[in-house]
Every structure is written in C-alpha cells, then in structure tokens.
Amino acid sequence: MxxxxxxxxxxxxxxxxxxxxxxxxxxxxxxxxxxxxxxxVLAQVQSVDQVLSNIRNWLMGILALLATVFLTIGGVRRVIGGGDPGEHEKAKDCFKAAAIGYGLAALAPLVVSVLKGIVGA
Incomplete structure (x- = not known):
C-alpha cells in the first residue's frame, strides 16, 4: 500500500x-x-432580518475559527517540519485552506444579503 x-x-x-x-x-x-x-427562553427572534443577521454572525465566526485552526496547524507543520519537503507542502496546503476560510468568512455578509433578497427581508 x-x-x-x-x-x-x-x-x-x-x-x-x-x-x-x-x-x-x-x-x-x-x-x-x-x-x-x-x-x-433567552432570546426571541423579532424578524427574518434578525435571523439572517444571526446566521451571518455565526457563519463568520465558525469560518474564522476554522481558518485560524488551519493557519495554526500550518504554522506548526512549517516549524516542526524542518527541511522535509513533504511537511512544507502539507503546511502550504493548510495555509491555502486558511486563506480560503478567511475569504469565505469575508464573503458571509454578501451571502446573507443575497438570502435577504431571496426571502424579501
């Protein structure tokens, strides 16, 4: 294998x-x-707009958290990898995944505004 x-x-x-x-x-x-x-009940939703804003906030938080985890893993692999080219490639992949995650987190408000347009909020 x-x-x-x-x-x-x-x-x-x-x-x-x-x-x-x-x-x-x-x-x-x-x-x-x-x-x-x-x-x-700690909170009640008053409107669809508030629900979509909550979705945006959660989505941005989760994506930013995952991107930070990937950035940390990539940094650790880069440092611990020494001169191993395989580890450096894996670290680059982690850095790419972190960049994609941060990019998606930045686009979350755009996605929510599209959803608002679809539901008419």
Missing part, C-alpha cells in the same frame, strides 16, 4: 472518530435539556 493511501486512510479514520464524537455530543445534549425542570 502506498504512503499516500495510508495517509488518506489515517485521515479518514481521524475524521470518522471526530464525527462520532460530535454525534455523541449532539445526541446527549438534548437528553440533558429534556431533564431540566423549566426551560428559560
């Missing part, structure tokens, strides 16, 4: 483990909310 295939399988395994962990958290969290005696 080639090293690229082995790396791909290892990456796939890590991704599946993370997804399984997220699934467990998603399944357990509603159970703890059901056991609560009273549920307090």
């Amino acid at each position: 080639s090293t690229a295939a082995a790396e791909w399988r290892a990456c796939l395994r890590r991704t599946l483990v993370v997804l399984a962990g997220v699934a467990v958290v998603v399944l357990v969290m509603p159970l703890s909310a059901v056991q609560a005696e009273s549920v307090t």
Whole structure:
C-alpha cells in the first residue's frame, strides 16, 4: 500500500472518530435539556432580518475559527517540519485552506444579503 493511501486512510479514520464524537455530543445534549425542570427562553427572534443577521454572525465566526485552526496547524507543520519537503507542502496546503476560510468568512455578509433578497427581508 502506498504512503499516500495510508495517509488518506489515517485521515479518514481521524475524521470518522471526530464525527462520532460530535454525534455523541449532539445526541446527549438534548437528553440533558429534556431533564431540566423549566426551560428559560433567552432570546426571541423579532424578524427574518434578525435571523439572517444571526446566521451571518455565526457563519463568520465558525469560518474564522476554522481558518485560524488551519493557519495554526500550518504554522506548526512549517516549524516542526524542518527541511522535509513533504511537511512544507502539507503546511502550504493548510495555509491555502486558511486563506480560503478567511475569504469565505469575508464573503458571509454578501451571502446573507443575497438570502435577504431571496426571502424579501
């Protein structure tokens, strides 16, 4: 088996483990909310415009967070990689992914304005 295939399988395994962990958290969290005696509503949405603004804010935050994670991983790989060209290529890929993430985060307001135009808000 080639090293690229082995790396791909290892990456796939890590991704599946993370997804399984997220699934467990998603399944357990509603159970703890059901056991609560009273549920307090912290915020109510007043308009569709507010919902779309909330979506924009969450989208920008999540994309910026992921881009920062990729930027950090790329920096660590670059520093720890030493003279290994393979590690430098992986670091470049992480930097590209971070740039794409920051670009998408910057475009999030545009996407929300398009959604506003579609729903007529």
